[in-house]
Amino acid sequence: MTSLVRRTPLVPLPGVPxxxxxxxxxxxxxxxxxxxxxxxLEALDAGERTRxxxxxxxxxxGLGVAAVAQALGIRAEIFVPATAPEVKRRGIAxxxxxxxxxxxxxxxxxxxxxxxxxxxxxxxxxxxxxxxxMRGNGGTLAEEILAQAPGTKRILCPVGGxxxxxxxxxxxxxxxxxxxxxxxxxxxxxxxxxxxxRALTRYEGGATLAEGCEGAVAESTFAICRDRGVAxxxxxxxxxxxxxxxxxRLGFVVEASAAVPLAYVFDAGALPDSVVVVxxxxxxxxxxxxxxxx
Numbered sequence: 001m002t003s004l005v006r007r008t009p010l011v012p013l014p015g016v017p018x019x020x021x022x023x024x025x026x027x028x029x030x031x032x033x034x035x036x037x038x039x040x041l042e043a044l045d046a047g048e049r050t051r052x053x054x055x056x057x058x059x060x061x062g063l064g065v066a067a068v069a070q071a072l073g074i075r076a077e078i079f080v081p082a083t084a085p086e087v088k089r090r091g092i093a094x095x096x097x098x099x100x101x102x103x104x105x106x107x108x109x110x111x112x113x114x115x116x117x118x119x120x121x122x123x124x125x126x127x128x129x130x131x132x133x134m135r136g137n138g139g140t141l142a143e144e145i146l147a148q149a150p151g152t153k154r155i156l157c158p159v160g161g162x163x164x165x166x167x168x169x170x171x172x173x174x175x176x177x178x179x180x181x182x183x184x185x186x187x188x189x190x191x192x193x194x195x196x197x198r199a200l201t202r203y204e205g206g207a208t209l210a211e212g213c214e215g216a217v218a219e220s221t222f223a224i225c226r227d228r229g230v231a232x233x234x235x236x237x238x239x240x241x242x243x244x245x246x247x248x249r250l251g252f253v254v255e256a257s258a259a260v261p262l263a264y265v266f267d268a269g270a271l272p273d274s275v276v277v278v279x280x281x282x283x284x285x286x287x288x289x290x291x292x293x294x
Contacts, residue, residue, distance in 0.1 A: 004028055004071055005038050005140075010148045010275065014250050018272035019265055022145055025254060025281030029063040029091065032137055032279050033127070036163065037064035039136030040125055041072055049074045052122040056080070056113035058106050058160075058211045059088030060257075060280050061127035066095035077122065079113035081105050083211055085255075085284045106215035107204060128163030129218035138167020145275050146177070153273035154178045156261040159190050159232060160213040162221025164279070169228040178231070182261040184208040185234035189217045190225060194232055199223070209240050209287075212257030212280065239263035244283070244291045255283040256291075 008026050013019040024032035041053070052075035055065045062078035069076035076097040080089060082104050092099050102112035117124035126133060141164070146152055155172070159165050159181035169179055183191050187205030199222035203215060225232070235243075240256050243263035247254045254262065258279040265276055 004067060005035055007144060010145065013265070013276065016265060017270045019270075019274045019276060020149060021252065022141070022275050022277050023252075024141070025252070025258060025278050029060070029067050030280055030282040031060035031063060032141060032164065032277070033060040033064035034067055035064075035140050036130075036133035036136035036167075037061070037068045037125070039140075040130060040132040041065070041068045041074060043132055044074070044123060048123050052076065052120070053125050054079070054113050054117040054120070054122045055125040055127065056106070056110040057084070057127055058214060059084045059092075060212055060282060062092045062097070063088060063095070063282070065125055066092045066097035070096045077116065079109040079116070081109045085211070085282065085287070087284050088282050091282065105204065106211070107202070110215065126218075128161030128166075129220055130163070131220075134163045134167035134170065134221070136167070138164045138169070139171040141277065142168040142171040146175070149275060151273055152177055152275050154180065154271060155275050155277065156180045156182060156265060157277040158210070158213055158257050158260040158279050159183045160257070161215055162190050162217045162225060164277070165190075165230060166221040166224040169224050169230050173228060179228070180261075180264075181225070181230055181232045182264045183213055183232060183234050184210045184240060184260060185236055187214050188232070188234050189215065190222065191232040191234055193217050193222050194226060209237060209256035210260050212255070213260060233264050235260055235263040235267070239267060241291050242266070244288070248288070248292045252278065253281045253283065253288065254278055255280045
């Protein structure tokens with residue numbers, strides 16, 4: 001993949017025996033999402049690149065797509081909800097993409113982006129429902145973790161639409177590594193989908209600090225998680241707040257979505273030979289200040 005994608009460090013989580021952190025927050029765009037964007041956009045042919053691209057994002061997918069599109073000279077239009085953090089919106093604009101505000105939740109932004117792509121003929125770049133996005137975001141990350149820590153027995157990651165965890169599940173198939181996804185209990189489409197036995201491809205959960213975990217799942221991501229026996233856990237908003245603050249005191253700036261699996265680990269205690277994916281560090285300074293002051 002492009003040199004924009006970095007091999008991020010794996011470091012011990014202080015005070016929690018057996019747990020390490022995979023710091024995807026140190027990617028150029030502050031999030032793992034640049035992995036999938038790079039793999040997807042580099043696969044576009046000349047004609048597709050000329051048509052331009054459209055994406056919907058809570059923030060980090062948009063950052064990844066904008067960064068790679070700029071590097072490849074592709075016009076990009078990113079639809080985000082009004083709730084997208086300002087730091088992510090500024091970052092998308094800094095990479096030269098056009099930002100369109102659409103609605104107050106991820107589902108509204110996704111619907112608007114699909115409509116624009118259909119009308120304009122641009123290539124729609126999904127944040128999760130695409131095999132190249134899954135492979136880039138989850139597959140390359142899982143392989144990198146195992147190369148850095150071959151004795152890993154458990155990987156924990158946040159879950160939204162399911163692209164990250166589905167890609168990891170496919171890469172880990174046949175390996176003796178447990179995969180645990182964690183979601184906010186107020187907005188947990190994958191958890192509910194697995195419980196119901198069907199993909200919730202339309203989903204409006206409750207408001208959560210972890211905006212990157214909002215929204216529906218795809219039939220594709222649901223099927224992979226179901227067939228691979230992926231476990232999904234949920235955590236409260238209070239636990240997410242505490243996790244952001246505790247991580248900060250330990251020297252790690254994490255956004256709320258990245259704090260979701262940390263919240264689970266902090267409550268669980270020791271988890272031998274485990275790796276937590278710190279998916280991003282893009283958090284508005286005002287929100288971080290508020291959360292660490294509680």
